[in-house]
Amino acid sequence: MIDRLSELLQYRDLIRQLVIRDLKVRYKNSLFGFLWTLLNPLFMTLVFTIVFTIMLPQSAVPKFPVFLLCALLPWNFFAASVMTSTSSIVGNGHLIRKVYFPREVLPLSTVLSNLVNFLLALSVLFLAMLLLRVPFTPWALLLPLIAAVQFLFALGWAFFLSAAAVFYRDVPMIMDVLMLAWFFLTPIFYPMSVLPQAQTLLGVTLNIQRLAYILNPMASLVASYRVVLYYGAPPAWDFFLRTIVTALAFLVLGYLFFARYSWAFAEEV
Amino acid sequence: MPAAVSFKGVSKRFTLHHERPRTLQELAIGLLGGDKGRTEELWALKDVDFEVEQGETLGIIGPNGAGKSTILKLVAGIMRPTSGEIVVTGKVSPLLELGAGFHHDLTGRENIYLNAALLGVRERETKAKFQEIVEFAELERFIDVPLKHYSSGMYVRLGFAVAVNVDPGILLIDEVLAVGDEAFQRKCLAKTEEFQREGRTMIFVSHSLAAVKKLCNRALWLDKGCMRSIGAAEKVVDEYLEAVKGEAG
Numbered sequence: 431m432i433d434r435l436s437e438l439l440q441y442r443d444l445i446r447q448l449v450i451r452d453l454k455v456r457y458k459n460s461l462f463g464f465l466w467t468l469l470n471p472l473f474m475t476l477v478f479t480i481v482f483t484i485m486l487p488q489s490a491v492p493k494f495p496v497f498l499l500c501a502l503l504p505w506n507f508f509a510a511s512v513m514t515s516t517s518s519i520v521g522n523g524h525l526i527r528k529v530y531f532p533r534e535v536l537p538l539s540t541v542l543s544n545l546v547n548f549l550l551a552l553s554v555l556f557l558a559m560l561l562l563r564v565p566f567t568p569w570a571l572l573l574p575l576i577a578a579v580q581f582l583f584a585l586g587w588a589f590f591l592s593a594a595a596v597f598y599r600d601v602p603m604i605m606d607v608l609m610l611a612w613f614f615l616t617p618i619f620y621p622m623s624v625l626p627q628a629q630t631l632l633g634v635t636l637n638i639q640r641l642a643y644i645l646n647p648m649a650s651l652v653a654s655y656r657v658v659l660y661y662g663a664p665p666a667w668d669f670f671l672r673t674i675v676t677a678l679a680f681l682v683l684g685y686l687f688f689a690r691y692s693w694a695f696a697e698e699v
Numbered sequence: 700m701p702a703a704v705s706f707k708g709v710s711k712r713f714t715l716h717h718e719r720p721r722t723l724q725e726l727a728i729g730l731l732g733g734d735k736g737r738t739e740e741l742w743a744l745k746d747v748d749f750e751v752e753q754g755e756t757l758g759i760i761g762p763n764g765a766g767k768s769t770i771l772k773l774v775a776g777i778m779r780p781t782s783g784e785i786v787v788t789g790k791v792s793p794l795l796e797l798g799a800g801f802h803h804d805l806t807g808r809e810n811i812y813l814n815a816a817l818l819g820v821r822e823r824e825t826k827a828k829f830q831e832i833v834e835f836a837e838l839e840r841f842i843d844v845p846l847k848h849y850s851s852g853m854y855v856r857l858g859f860a861v862a863v864n865v866d867p868g869i870l871l872i873d874e875v876l877a878v879g880d881e882a883f884q885r886k887c888l889a890k891t892e893e894f895q896r897e898g899r900t901m902i903f904v905s906h907s908l909a910a911v912k913k914l915c916n917r918a919l920w921l922d923k924g925c926m927r928s929i930g931a932a933e934k935v936v937d938e939y940l941e942a943v944k945g946e947a948g
Contacts, residue, residue: 451802
């Protein structure tokens with residue numbers, strides 16, 4: 431295991447090159463190029479703002495664009511990492527079959543290039559905060575820590591999904607559906623507080639709010655982003671620490687799965 | 700000194716899936732209906748034993764499907780043998796095909812850095828050798844043009860230029876000299892001979908028997924995954940030619 435990690439370290443220039451390749455290729459043939467990283471969340475914000483402040487004014491949240499972007503940008507980072515990772519091994523089959531290099535490099539660089547995109551897109555959020563006069567508090571300095579935890583969580587998924595997609599080609603289709611459901615289950619365009627504290631389902635009373643929070647690591651991550659930026663307050667530490675443990679567990683399990691099956695990629699891909 | 704590459708009783712089996720459950724739906728149907736026995740085993744290599752000494756050039760010859768490329772993939776570490784033992788001493792060039800890993804939307808310059816990184820070369824080394832690579836490939840004028848506008852000759856020249864300039868200890872070459880024009884082939888040949896003088900180890904897969912005779916110290920003749928003969932290149936190539944003639948006549 432130590433050998434594998436030190437080999438990975440030797441290939442760090444490859445990781446960098448692949449991230450650069452991803453970013454360059456993504457924008458090279460498009461008219462607006464890099465601007466799409468900013469235009470996409472801007473447009474989404476416009477749509478959601480129209481829906482939730484003009485068409486459904488009863489559920490309006492003050493300074494809605496900031497409220498939304500705090501959650502939407504991290505979600506986009508996660509969703510893009512998950513979806514692109516499903517093709518990170520399969521889509522590079524020509525490399526896998528012809529060149530030896532540590533296979534971990536591929537999902538890792540996929541998630542890294544999505545992280546770069548996320549960091550660039552954050553400028554839209556900061557701009558919205560300035561325009562709508564949402565003050566920056568010192569708690570905003572926790573942003574890198576929260577992003578790091580989310581990165582590890584996404585990486586764990588990327589390891590697992592990129593390897594699983596080699597053996598079962600319907601992984602991307604499953605994830606398409608799953609990510610849509612996950613998007614609605616995560617408090618992105620609605621506040622956590624609208625969820626019922628006591629809801630009776632089939633005779634059992636459930637605290638939906640608490641369940642959504644505990645069972646969904648993305649809910650805790652999104653809530654952490656939102657609390658340090660939109661509310662300017664400290665995150666809920668117990669939940670955040672639990673999320674760190676969850677993220678690390680996903681990373682370790684995802685990596686072990688990947689390492690267990692990566693030797694067979696060249697034959698199966 | 701230990702051998703650069705040693706194969707001891709190496710076999711490689713591939714499982715050909717005629718009706719492989721590629722999706723969960725097919726898997727479920729297979730489990731329910733007991734739909735079994737659709738796979739076939741293929742032994743790409745059977746009990747192969749050989750060694751390549753340090754500084755030696757070994758040629759591998761044989762008809763299509765003999766297992767030549769499988770040997771290179773095993774040496775490079777792209778695949779694992781089903782049984783047997785492989786020991787490789789020294790750094791192997793991990794590239795089996797020139798230009799594997801080139802990206803068509805990126806320029807020649809960007810691809811040189813990407814390809815060298817794929818071969819495990821640090822970026823500052825690539826930077827130091829950049830000029831040499833471009834000159835060897837004779838692509839000074841086209842280095843900032845996206846690869847999709849390259850001719851196939853230019854493509855291969857760039858691939859070879861990167862591969863030979865990254866300083867591998869053990870060089871694996873799969874059908875390189877069959878490409879490029881006459882002048883570039885001569886250049887590649889000269890470079891290969893230079894490597895031999897420097898005492899590098901090479902494993903060379905080719906259908907060009909003349910090239911094998913000219914370049915290799917020894918040759919290995921494979922047929923359907925089995926070793927037919929190994930020894931001095933001249934002798935093995937002649938045996939092979941004899942056998943091919945016999946079959947044809």
